Amino acid sequence: MSLLDVRDIDSSYGRAQVLHGVSMTAEAGQIVAILGRNGAGKSSTLKAIMQLLPPHRGRVTFRDTDVTGWPPYRVARTGIGYVPEDRRVFTQLTVRENLEVGRRPAGPNGPGWTEDALFDLFPNLAERRDAPGRSLSGGEQQMLSVARTLMGNPALVLLDEPSEGLAPVIVSQMARAIARLRDEGLTVVLSEQNLAFARAVSDRALVLDHGTVRFDGSFDALEADPNIRDTYLSVSATSTP
Numbered sequence: 213m214s215l216l217d218v219r220d221i222d223s224s225y226g227r228a229q230v231l232h233g234v235s236m237t238a239e240a241g242q243i244v245a246i247l248g249r250n251g252a253g254k255s256s257t258l259k260a261i262m263q264l265l266p267p268h269r270g271r272v273t274f275r276d277t278d279v280t281g282w283p284p285y286r287v288a289r290t291g292i293g294y295v296p297e298d299r300r301v302f303t304q305l306t307v308r309e310n311l312e313v314g315r316r317p318a319g320p321n322g323p324g325w326t327e328d329a330l331f332d333l334f335p336n337l338a339e340r341r342d343a344p345g346r347s348l349s350g351g352e353q354q355m356l357s358v359a360r361t362l363m364g365n366p367a368l369v370l371l372d373e374p375s376e377g378l379a380p381v382i383v384s385q386m387a388r389a390i391a392r393l394r395d396e397g398l399t400v401v402l403s404e405q406n407l408a409f410a411r412a413v414s415d416r417a418l419v420l421d422h423g424t425v426r427f428d429g430s431f432d433a434l435e436a437d438p439n440i441r442d443t444y445l446s447v448s449a450t451s452t453p
């Protein structure tokens with residue numbers, strides 16, 4: 213069975229249904245990209261997995277456990293880390309203090325992340341380790357947000373638009389960091405509008421439109437289907453990582 217199995221979920225904000233029968237899987241060690249235009253339902257799918265937007269139909273199964281309807285903090289404790297689009301760095305705390313806030317025991321997910329390992333992963337943060345969160349650039353905040361989530365030692369990381377708003381050089385660093393997460397055996401599900409970035413870091417693509425899955429497969433298959441690409445992906449966001 214897949215590490216993550218999302219089966220036929222519907223989710224709504226109030227009376228507005230935004231996910232319609234979404235199904236997807238992530239195998240252990242895989243990086244899966246959720247693609248689609250603005251408002252396609254990428255963030256909502258990540259929130260539904262985390263139970264921040266609990267599905268009212270369908271199931272989310274993680275490590276053979278049905279987590280549907282669980283409070284998000286319990287989902288986090290089973291080993292799912294979530295990095296929201298808006299970063300939520302603690303501005304008054306230093307980089308190191310922000311990391312401390314995220315610390316949780318390693319448990320079954322391996323030896324566990326240390327501050328040093330995270331500074332190795334994000335060298336920019338090492339240079340700013342005693343700087344307050346508010347003084348960091350957008351890119352550094354994005355890195356800190358990912359690093360803080362890793363301090364919780366998740367087996368699966370949900371990344372909401374990791375490349376959004378980042379300068380090209382920072383986008384490359386983020387791409388290298390995600391590749392290293394795969395080397396460490398982590399599973400990642402990320403939402404992206406930047407097709408080049410997603411292709412560079414991911415094993416598989418899922419394309420959403422209006423909260424419905426339009427494609428699920430390899431990037432080669434996606435590129436070979438210009439109809440899917442041109443109809444459901446925004447063509448503007450193609451900067452190379």
Ligand SMILES: Nc1ncnc2c1ncn2[C@@H]1O[C@H](COP(=O)(O)OP(=O)(O)OP(=O)(O)O)[C@@H](O)[C@H]1O
Pocket residue numbers: 225228230248249250251252253254255256257403405
């Ligand atoms: N808090 C909310 N309340 C009501 N509707 C929402 C809320 N957040 C998102 N939506 C709606 O849900 C739909 C899916 O949005 P979602 O944020 O999941 O899309 P997305 O693909 O992640 O796009 P983006 O790249 O703009 O974040 C959109 O129609 C959006 O307007």
